[in-house]
Amino acid sequence: MIVGHRKTSGGPRSAAGPRAVLAYLIRRLFAAAVMLVVIILVVFCIFFLVPRWAGVDPATMFVGKQADPGAIEAVRQKLGLGEPIFVQVWEFFKGLFVGRTYAAGGDVTNCAAPCFGYSFRNEQAIWPVLTDRFPVTLALALGAAVLWLLFGVAAGVLSALKRGTLWDRSAMVVALAGVSLPIYFTGLLSLAIFSYGLGWLDAQYVPLEESFGGWFGGMILPWVTLAFLYAAMYARITRATMLEVMGEDYIRTARAKGLREPVVIGKHAMRSAMTPVLTMLGMDLGALIGGAILTETTFSLPGLGQAVLKAISDKDLPVILGVTLITSLAVIIANLVVDILYAVIDPRVRLA
Amino acid sequence: MSENAEDNAVSIPAQSDGAAKGAAKGATLTKDVAPGETLLKVTGLQKHFPIRKGLLQRQVGAVRAVDGIDFEVRAGETLGVVGESGCGKSTMGRLITRLLEPTAGKVEFEGRDITHLGVSGMRPMRRDVQMIFQDPYSSLNPRHTIGTIIGAPFKLQGVEPEGGVKKEVQRLLSVVGLNPEHYNRYPHEFSGGQRQRIGIARALALNPKLVVADEPVSALDVSIQAQVVNLLDDLQQELGLTYVIIAHDLSVVRHVSDRIAVMYLGKIVELADRESLYKAPMHPYTKALMSAVPIPDPRRRSAKSERILLKGDVPSPIAPPSGCRFHTRCWKATEICTKQEPPLIELKPGQQVACHHPENAEDQAPQDTVLLSAAKEAVELVAVGTAAELAAAEKASEAAVEETAVEETAVEKSAVEKSSDRPESTDK
Amino acid sequence: MTDLSKSSGAAMTEPVVSDSPAPTAFLEVRDLKVHFPTDDGLVKSVDGLSFTLEKGKTLGIVGESGSGKSVTSLGIMGLHTAGQYGKRKARISGEIWLDGTELLSADPDHVRKLRGREMAMIFQDPLSALHPYYTIGQQIVEAYRIHHDVDKKTAKRRAVEMLDRVGIPQPDKRVDNYPHEFSGGMRQRAMIAMSLVNNPELLIADEPTTALDVTVQAQILDLIRDLQKEFGSAVIIITHDLGVVAELSDDILVMYGGRCIERGPAEKVFYEPRHPYTWGLLGSMPRLDRDQQERLIPVKGSPPSLINIPSGCAFNPRCPYADVPKDNVTRTVRPELSEVGSQHWAACHMTQEERERIWTEEIAPKL
């Protein structure tokens, strides 16, 4: 999805000054914009053309039990479904910048400037829905990321250093379990034990603005469950890269200098081992920000994933489109950040 | 190994074209090219690898890996190609075997232009031109038995050897000194030297006329290296093969080659028969290269100042120096060297050189005597390290300049002289 | 472990008496064994090696891949645990005396403190041996500050000084470059600067020029030689290239199958080699300094597996003279080093006369 970074060896270093970084950012953002346009087109095609081929009229999905042909026609008109697809796409893009007005049957609906569309299912503009739900998903993803990085990386490093020991084996068995158990299983299980059973945690979402304690308490189980899955993956990848890195010549060099083992590991090995971890983190965070559907569903967290799941079952295209855009944007931004961090970590990476 | 090869010399059966008969020394297998005649002719050969950058992948430059070379390979001979990493020798090997398509220039094989032949056009040619690679580990598919690997060329070419593929493969195995019984084994069951033999057997399967070997022994241990070198030697004798052997090791190249091309930054700087090149190299680079080879003789250690230490590294082939590409590191470089590219001309029968101020030959630009400041630096840097060496190197450069001035040919002598200077000055 | 005790008993006949506690030499290695347990069996990378080295002298260790030469150097440095043979710990035994301290029995933290300060190492591939994420300067500064309690500024000045010393132009600028911004030769210079920053008394160079081009190799060899003169360190140079050892070494130790098969002053080993394997090495090598040889004289076969080292003489299966000694002794009894000349030892069952005859009559003329 993202243009890969280039490694160079030898040759003088390019002036990776602020200007170069800025130029790089602009280039990448431009590429991201192109990507988003393509994604919008594809989603449009899927949700507008495919039902048509399947002989289903999206408009009928918006009317009630006793479909009134007039009502169907009105919905079609309001949604602009009668327009050719490129007109619809154009209207959508225009709406992003100047807002949009939907009018039909004497009813006028305004959708303010960053108009990501309007859900007629819920009579809501998409943008407020996204901004309402995005923080929940972001908090879930970031909180879990902190946990899984802490525990996953630590477990992976320990396993690598104590390769073949009981600790290593048991950690890897747990990691395997974490990787292979689906989140709805671990999620339901943790709910069953800690929330319903022992009653330690009330895993219910409480908005942050209502009470920090409640919010935090409600987020613990989702964080831990999600982190468990990812920590397992991170432990495995960290272990593998650590093993690889520990075999590198420069680790031997570091030891030959007389460095203490903790310094060899902490300063020399970890920094290299973090590169693949960072790559994964970028992808995972991006994907999670797009909606941790399973986690959000299991714990009834009102995040983007839940919104998109509902939207899909409702065939609520505007919401799907909006979430898809946000997801894509999140993935692109996460990758961009990772690429820049790459350059910080690994001087061989030139921002090109 | 040699005893094996001798045994096999009589037993090598005729192949499909029957040319393998009479594997007497020097016998040729080609119908159309007699020994000593030109088998392969390369003119103005170029290969530039484009460098692309940015969103639109604009070409911003090119790695000029091979940048205009001319040479011929004569039937039955071995042409050695030496040079340091990045000089383009491996690219050249891939160009003449047409694994790469040249950017410009012409490759003629047996008088036929094969420069831009397509895959189907190359097919008959592939039988005649084979390649042996450096790394015997990675060039063999680990999932195939060596029988399959060596037999693959028959399948690809649609050739059914007399007595069947299996028999032919077993014959080839014995030719390269492996046990024919090992037909069904996998590459990992063999040692490095044996794997290189497998690679050679595969190359020989179709009875080629030209074998291009890219660093055939550099991945092998010394004792094994000698086995493979001897094997190549024997095979040439018995099968009348023509070799182009590409290597960075000057000793190996000298051992195997009849003629030697020295490459520097995509160019041939000197092309001469073995004797001339090693006895009296004309290009300063050749001289420096040879003098840099460590001599396995502790008694010569004290004579180390005959060594010419070049400054720095080979420049980037993306932006090679103007004029003579060696001028940035040459202790004899003058103004003309920076401006005018010296042509590769024959200064002595059998010795071509591209230099304005060659060693052991008449100066091609005698009017230009002022040394470049860079040349002086090059001299200074010859002796990285002690001031003593610095002084010695300076003397060496003076001697070199003198040499060119008096057109002295016996370079060996001056080297000895210089070396005798050396111990005095080091004692400082 | 039985084989271990057996060969340590045999070490009694070696020139160095292994239980004498106070060696006079600067570096003395006694009956060093480094074994790696693997799933396939015990890899005896080094199997009873002894030698001594004085300050200001250079020892060249020559051998083919798998002969145990690199493991020897790692064993001396105490780095052999970084197992290249997988997860299980290496077993090391014997004695390594460095300047009066026995390293194998010493406190590991003490040995760590000696590393980098008393003994330093240069590796084969400077690109992979330098950390790609830190500047050359940072890496040298780190090496200096482990052993010297100085601030970063001082350490950096020292780094610049060292870079300058190893011939890196504009060292004050290059000190802030990353390894990938250096050329191969420059990297190896930087590596040397790093290993010499603490003025170590023992420098081990493991194939220091193998990854380099020949013109650069010459520069580096020259540098090592000069630096040794300047610092007066003891140097062990490990290589497969007889040319390189000939250039640098005072003494040469030839390893085969984890053991020393010949050892002596460089001239002796080159001019009066007393082991068929040494002959083979010399015969295998095309030489620029001689007239064109008609044919090389290779050693047949391949090096032995370190798991199944042949009983008796390890070289026996490849030795063209295996039949010369009587009673098939080469297949059953392991030959020990015996003195064949002044400071010159070789491990061969043939009588010294036989070997002298073969060398002068059969081998030397063909080289």
Added chain:
Amino acid sequence: MTTQRTTGRRKQAVAAAAVVAALLSTAACGGGNDDDGGSKNGAAGYDAANNKVAQASLAKKGGTLKFAGAQDADSWDTTRGYYGMAWNFMRYYSRQLVTNKPEPGAKGAEITPDLATSTAKITNNDKTYTYTLRDGITWEDGKPITSKDIKYGIERVWAQDVLSGGPVYLKDVLDPKGEYKGPYKDTSKDKLGLKAIETPDDKTIVFNLPAANSDFEEMLAMTSASPVRQDKDTKSKYGLKPFSSGPYKFQSYTPNKSLTLVRNENWKQSSDPVRKAYPDKITLTLFTNANDMDQRLINGDYDLDINQTGLSPQGRTTALKEHKGNLDNPVSGYIRYAVFPQTVKPFDNEHCRKAVIYGADHESLQTARGGPVAGGDIGTNMLPPSVPGSEGQKYDPYEMAGANKKGNVAKAKEELKACGKPNGFKTTIAVRNNKPVEVATAESLQASLKKVGITVDIDQYDGAQSSGIIGSPSNVKKKGYGIIIMGWGPDFPSVQGYGLPLWHSKYILESGNNNFAMIDDKTIDGLFGDYVKELDDAKKEQIATEINHKVMEGGYYLPFVFEKFINWRSNRLANVYTTDGYSGQYDFVNLGLKK
């Protein structure tokens, strides 16, 4: 996006949930309180609120009543909602001229005055309905509710292009020709251009029906007849914050997330004979994980499920075992059935239809639906027990709950012979892919029909698209859907409110069709005609029974069950009862809390 995963893994998810449930029932739920019987502070007892009032005296004013739900309303706009639970809930913030009686069981389906002082004065050959409004009825801003507000609220039904989704009975009855274009296209100044309704003064409202309809008052009792004040009509967005005429008003609402109602201080208890309005606050929290929701209900975090569709299998198991006293097992008013489109051969022949009816194993179909408790009694006819005129299992023309309970192969073969297909035939069952229980019944039906030689394929179609797929007769014919599995409940408790769209020839539509059987029977049409003209309740019931018999005799339907649910009621709830007015749901508006 990872959406494909979720759908692909639904089965796995169900399996995983089952495992967790098993773990739960053994490990969790510390101390099963003995609340089987009725007790003051505990649960009222099993079925204690089913068709009777439980713990009415314990209800106190105040507290927060907490609804949980897995599914938000289609719309909280009184005009647009079509979910039964939404109509039920809307009574918290909307009042109607007349409404369902706040009484348990069948009584709850009766009509009682609300905004009006009494039920209608019916004149003019049953075509004119006149109401007088009470005093003291106010909006949430304190202004009085006028007859014009009621008229405007009803007129909104005409604006189907903007306010789609709700029931349109009033429109069909008052303006069958569709002359009025709705208030948003109304050219008259006051936007009250609908001729059929007159508001001579603020206290009087008169309905002039073009043709009599005996269920008209039932239709007015639906929330789609609620008043809406013109200056507060936000059109399509009205459902986000309806302007309250009832005891509670919207405090906040985020679709699919949560809803909070607080007291409407301007509502006067004295003006409202229906609503007790016990709690101070009413909240609704929406879940995505139904199992999680059920657990929280059982844990006491919430009081009841707003969807009133029963506990999920896992929760049900736990609850029946340990908290039986918190459960009610009402009849939902729904009938689950298979229907045979006559357009698809060989179902044009009634004998082939009957062959399927006889061939089916009714008991195993009941089991597939969840068994007698969670699924319901075996359905023997097509009129739900909550609809007046129903006879329940007493009317069983095919002896589905009797002799032929397990299927009657011989009889089925006989019918096949009569149909001219003695060796059976092949057909396709259409079933919604998002209803696992329906898929299970389809599989059960498939198995039993195999025994009589009828081979069926099961086609699982996109359940969210049902109106476009099975609602299109031409598509049904094209796909050869001989058997369609569906369910239906009454919009209001009468044969008209239940069966008209299913059985009347007028309701055969090109799209959005619900008369899947394509019944075009003059007798049935005629009976409906008689029904709407008949005002006498007893006679109405008689006609309803007759319609039911006609439908059953035609063999168009194979009913599976008279559906039952297992609904949860928390210990805190008081004055709880199910009502036929809302298909066996609890009467939300009169729920109270004990503390």
